[in-house]
Amino acid sequence: MENNEIKSRKEVVGLSVISFISVTVIILILFYHNGFAPFGNNSFACWDANIDYLDIFAFLKDALSGKHGIGYSFSKVLGGNMLGVITTGYFSPLNLLLVFFDKAHLNDFFDIVVMLKYGIAAFTMAWFINRRFNQINGAISVALSVSYGLCQYNLAQASNIFFLEGMYMLPLFMLGTYYIVRNNSPYLLVFCVGYNIAFGWYTGAMNCIFTVIWALFEFFWYGCEKKQTIKSFLLTIRTFIIAAISGLLISMVFFYPTILCLRKSTEGSLDFNLFKDSFSWTV
8 A cells, every 4th residue: 555545444444443453462472471461470460459459340240230329328438429430431431341250259350451552542542543644654654653552651640540540541532633633523522521531530621732733733734734714623622622511511410420529529519618718818
């Protein structure tokens, strides 16, 4: 294929799948060589994961098994509603894989989900590169995507699994922004905002902030390639804002109950009088 040809959807899917498989195979080899679960007793579930995540996944396992709901539980220190905790980043659809594991094998589950998130990050990055920068050679796009899936940040966050949610969604945020600027098509960005906030509002918020920065890049790039009228520029801005708000509204199915839970929490409440008291001066 010539570098100036636009890749077909079939080729983009193929390159993305190759990126996913490459990352998962590399991780499985490392698991086997270093005795990580499910091949040994070592696990990514250390530090925060060992003192926090595994307990919450045990709670989710019971909830998925129908032993209790995700409402009030004494699993939250002295008791409280667990919804605000779960939707911080533990509400990922990948966590449904818990149904295939018992509590004695939570380390196996944890490592497999980490591996899958690395692979999905490589998949979405390959999709973004081959759609956004279609002139890039396919082999190079795979190398870049695998590098993204196995980048230092991802490896460093292996024990903070919910941060990886934002990593595999970030390329789709950037691609959705590109579609708005070039084609005035908001649908992918609507999905990204809705999905990421609903299933991990913490990383979703960070991705939304980064998307604003990326949008400035896309506006500048497109402006250099093609002269835009003020009217078309404002229409694109409007589409971008509508897409972001629409995604936020979709996420409210899960996010609004989370807000209510956090407002009732003594640890998560926002009291602006605290700022006033901190900066008050006495004479």
